[in-house]
Amino acid sequence: MPYQLPRFALFSLIIGLSACNSTGGSDPIPPLEPIPLASEPEAPCSDCDNDNKDTAGDTTDERETPVQPTPDNTRALWVWGSQVVVNSDRQNTLFGLIEDKSLNRLYLEASEALRFDPQALAGFFQRAERAGVAVELLFGQPDWALAENHHHVMTWVDRTVDFAQRYPDISIAAIHLDVEPYLLPEWDSERQSLASSFVHMLSSARNRANQNGLELWADIPVWYDEHGIFYDGRARPLHELVIDATDGVGLMDYRDQTQRIINDASNELSYASQQNRPMIVGVETLCIEPQWITCLLYTSPS
Secondary structure (H helix, E strand, O other): OOOHHHHOOOOOEEEEEEOOOOOOOOOOOOOOOOOOOOOOOOOOOOOOOOOOOOOOOOOOOOOOOOOOOOOOOOOEEEEEHHHHHHHHHHHHHHHHHHHOOOOOOOEEEHHHHHOOOHHHEEEEEEEEHHOEEEEEEEEOOHHHHOOOHHHHHHHHHHHHHHHHHHHOOOOOOOEOOOOOOHHHHHHHOOHHHHHHHHHHHHHHHHHHHHHHOOOOEEEEOOOOOHHHEEEEEEEEEEHHHHHOOOOEEEEEOOOHHHHHHHHHHHHHHHHHHHOOOOEEEEEEEEOOOOOOHHHHOOOOOO
């Protein structure tokens, strides 16, 4: 690789993929949203390649109470939509991409298949296992961070547990939550209470999942370290609270420069390492605005 990670980060840089609905999914879950950290440039993203879906990630290989350890050299892909489960053409396209890019992990949002066609979903897991690919079931809506909506999260945890019990021959790598409370108006008006509710939801979901032999992972943006939240009697950075409340974290480090990707992830990687939590660092390679979100550094697995 053309650079070295900081010494504090006990991680190896690896290349993965992201696909926010790129596989043609139709489930009512939006793709990962751009992170509004700076004013958007007026220039269009003219040099982006819409066919390029590569991302990069970093991972630790230890945690306090591992259920299924995340291996080194993780090559991961976010996949949104049940069509890759129930549509054979789209599934074949996805597994062709998996083989071509040597992927070994999927974050699969397939809530419709879980509810209405679990047999097809079990078949997808079996095919993934034959291909050497671990699958985490992905769920998320921004308003699940609100206290009155925590029951939706618990419902999906319970449905996942029921699915695992119904098909004991499959292996669910984790339950993976992409709940983005900063997309709600309450993030500006009631940030303290919203963030506290969000952390409490993650902790409760993790407890429910762990009691049934499953891990609970969550995605977070790279700027949670900029927000201090008063929780459980003291103020702490939000990224630390989320890392403590989960079994692992996917860090959405949506930047277009190598050094900035490393720099912006430094606090999160350092704390995750201290707590023996795995962390995957992902970049955005879909052509979206603002231009500095899209990373064109990782265009091939070499």
